[in-house]
Amino acid sequence: MEKDLLDIKSAAAADIELILDTASSFKDVLSRDIKKVPTLRGKTAVNLFFEPSTRTKTSFELAEKRLSTDVVNFVVPTSSVAKGETLYDTIKTIESYGIDFIIIRHQFSGVPHFISKISKASVINAGDGINEHPTQALLDAFTIKEKKGAIAGLKIAIVGDISHSRVAKSNIYCLNKLGAVIRLIAPHTLIPPGIENDVAEIYHDIGEGITGVDVIMTLRIQRERQTGGFFSSTDEYFKFWGLTRKRLDKASPDVIVMHPGPMNRGVEIASEVADSSHSVINAQVTNGLAVRMAVLYLLDSARPRN
Amino acid sequence: MDLIIKNGHVVDPSQGMDFIGDICVEDGVIIKIEGTAGATAPEITPETTKVIDASGLYVFPGLVDMHTHLREPGFEYKETIKSGTRAAVKGGFTSVCCMPNTKPVNDNETVTEFIVKKAISEGYCNVFPIGAITKRQEGKELAEMGMMKDAGCVAFSDDGRPVTDSMLMRRALEYSKVFSSPVISHAEDLSLSNGGVMNEGYLSTTLGLGGIPAASEVIAIQRDIELARLTGGRLHIAHCSTAGGVRAIREAKRDGIAVTAETCPHYFHLTEAEANGYNTAAKVNPPLRTKKDVEAVREGIKDGTIDVIATDHAPHHRDDKLCEFDRATFGISGLETAFSLSYVLVKEGLLTLNQLIEMMTIRPSHILGLDKGTLKAGADADIVIVDLNKDFIVDPEQFVSKGKNTPFNGWRLTGLPIITICKGIVKYHFNNNDLTAVGV
Incomplete structure (x- = not known):
C-alpha cells in the first residue's frame, strides 16, 4: 500500500483485494450493536470538500468516527478559500495543524495528486473533476463481490455519461484489474476519446449492450450536458438509453443494478428498476462505509512515521 | 574601429557566408567581414579597438x-x-x-x-x-x-x-x-x-x-x-x-x-x-x-x-x-x-x-520587414558568439528571466551563447557569468 489513495489507475490489484478483504471485517463491525472501534484514536482527518457532496462526505465522516478519528470538516464557502486563498496555502495551513488524513473532493482533476506532492498526510481522493472517484469503485467492487461471489469473468455494463464520469473511470480501472469484462453503453458524444484502449466493448444501443450482462451500472446524467450538446433532451435520452424494466429482461436473470447516486428517476433509470429486487443501490451505500473504514485503516499503517 | 571579433567561424545565411573570419565594428555598425583563411599578413589592429578572440567559436547574426x-x-x-x-x-x-x-x-x-x-x-x-x-x-x-x-x-x-x-x-x-x-x-x-x-x-x-x-x-x-x-x-x-x-x-x-x-x-x-x-x-x-x-x-x-x-x-x-x-x-x-x-x-x-x-x-x-538578422556591412552590429561544443544542464533557477517555468528542467543540451553583442556593445558574456550592461 501507498500512503495515499489518489486513483485506481495506478493501484495494484493486490492492494485492491486487500482493501476489499479488510472492508469485510469492518462490515462485521458495522453489524454489531456498538459500531465504534478505537483503531484510529488520536488521529485526525480533514474532510476538504470543494464541491457539494452529501453521500460521499457523510460516508467518510461516519467511517472516520466509527474508527474514533477526530474529524474536521473544512467547508469551502465559509473558509479563506472564498477569500481568494490559493490551494497551496490552504493545504500548508491545514498541514500545520498536524493532520493525518486529507479527504479531498475537488472540481478539478489532479488536485489530490497536487496535494500529495506538498503534504505528508495520507491523501484520499473523494472525487476529482472528471478524473476518478476511487472509493466509489472500491465500494462497487465490494458490492459486486458480495452479491456475485467473485468478479473475474463477470460481464459488467456501464451505461451513461462515461465522458464526464469519474465513477465510470475508476470502475473501469478497478474492474479491469479484477478480471471483469466491461461494456460501455452510451451515445458517441458521451464516450471519451481513446477509452477503447481500456475497454474493448463499446455499445451505442442499450438493448444490445446489456444482453446477457451480470451487472449494470447506471450513471447519473447531468442536465447541463443537454445544453452542452451531448444529447438533445432528457426525454430522448431516457427513450434511447434509459434503463427500463423491459430492457432489463435482456440481461442475465440474476442481474444486479447499481447506481452511484444521486439518481434521476425517469432520465437514466426507471423507478420500477431502481426499486426492483435487482437493485443493490442501498447496499452500495452501506458498503461505502465499510470500504472507507478499510481505506483509512490501511493508509494509516502505510504512512511513514516520523 | 571599436571592436573586432577575430577568427570566429562566421555563419551568416543572409549573405551565404560560412568561413573563419574577422568582423569589424565601428559606431555600433558592422563595417566589414573578411576571411582569415588565405590572408598573408595579419592586419594591424589599433590599440583602442576591443578585440574578442572567437577562435574555436561560431559567430552568427x-x-x-x-x-x-x-x-x-x-x-x-x-x-x-x-x-x-x-x-x-x-x-x-x-x-x-x-x-x-x-x-x-x-x-x-x-x-x-x-x-x-x-x-x-x-x-x-x-x-x-x-x-x-x-x-x-x-x-x-x-x-x-x-x-x-x-x-x-x-x-x-x-x-x-x-x-x-x-x-x-x-x-x-x-x-x-x-x-x-x-x-x-x-x-x-x-x-x-x-x-x-x-x-x-x-x-x-x-x-x-x-x-x-x-x-x-x-x-x-x-x-x-x-x-x-x-x-x-x-x-x-x-x-x-x-x-x-x-x-x-x-x-x-x-x-x-x-x-x-x-x-x-x-x-x-x-x-x-x-x-x-x-x-x-x-x-x-x-x-x-x-x-x-x-x-x-x-x-x-x-x-x-x-x-x-x-x-x-x-x-x-x-x-x-x-x-x-x-x-x-x-x-x-x-x-x-x-x-x-x-x-x-x-x-x-x-x-x-x-x-x-x-x-x-x-x-x-x-x-x-526588419533590417536585422544579418552581418552585412552597414547593418547594426547585432552579433552572437556561440560555443557549439559546450554542454550544460538546463536549470530554471539559473534563468535570468523571471519565468522559471520550463518542462526542459534537467535536460542536457549542447551549444551555448557565450557573448551577445547588440549595436556593437557586449550585453552578455558567459565567462563573467553575468551581463556587461554598460551604456544600454
Missing part, C-alpha cells in the same frame, strides 16, 4: 525572436522589459518581438511608445512590439494599426485571443496590407477548444483533463489561409503544433498564398506525455501534441513549410504554475533554452547549421 511575451506593462511580476530582454541576450537573441497581451493591451500608439521607450532605456536588446489586431483584443473593432506601425509595431496579432469573427479577420488581412505588416494568427477555434487544458486524446481521458483537439488548430489555420487567399493579405501562423496544420500550410504555400509559419522548440521536442502527473510546466497553448505531430512539425521544418523557429517565451510567476492543473496558466519560459534546443536539429541532421541560423535570424527579419 544576433538571433531574432518574433514571438515573445515581455509582460510589461501590467504583469511585471511575471516579467519586465528589462528581465525579458536580459533573458533574450543570454539566449543569444538581439531582437525580440513582444506580443500585445499586456495590461493595458498594446492596441494603441501610446502603449507602443511606452514599450519602445522603456526598451531603449532599460532593455538589453532591440524590442519590436506587435500590436493588437482589435481593440483590447476583443475581436470586435480593428485597432489603429497605422498609428501603431508609426510608433514602432512590426506586425499585428490578437495572440491568445484569436479573432473569432471571420469577417473581421478578413478586414484585418486587407487593411494591414496598406502598412505592409503581417497579421499573426494564433490559430485556435475557441469553441472547439472548449476550455480544454491539454491535447485531446487517450491521455486527456486518462488524466480527466479537458482536451483541445488538433482540429481546433487545423480548422483555424485553414480558415485564415482561405482568408489570405481571398484577400492577398500577409498571414503568419504562430506556433504551429499539429500535423494537420503543417499539411495545410504546405498546401497553401504550394498554391502561392502569402503565408509563413513558425513553430517553437517544445513542439518539436515534447509530446503530451509531459502532462502526466499533472505537470503544469508542460501546460502550454497550443498544447503539446502526439509523437505523430512532433514528427510532422520536424518534417515541416525540414522541407521549409515552417519558416521560423520562435520561442513563444511565456514567463509566469511560480504561483501561476504551483496550483491546480486547470487553474495553471499556459506557457513556457523559452528564451534561454531556444537556441540549444533548436541546435539539436542540426546535431540530428534534420537541418544544416546554416538552415537553422536562417530560421532564427534572417527569415523572421524578412517576414517582419
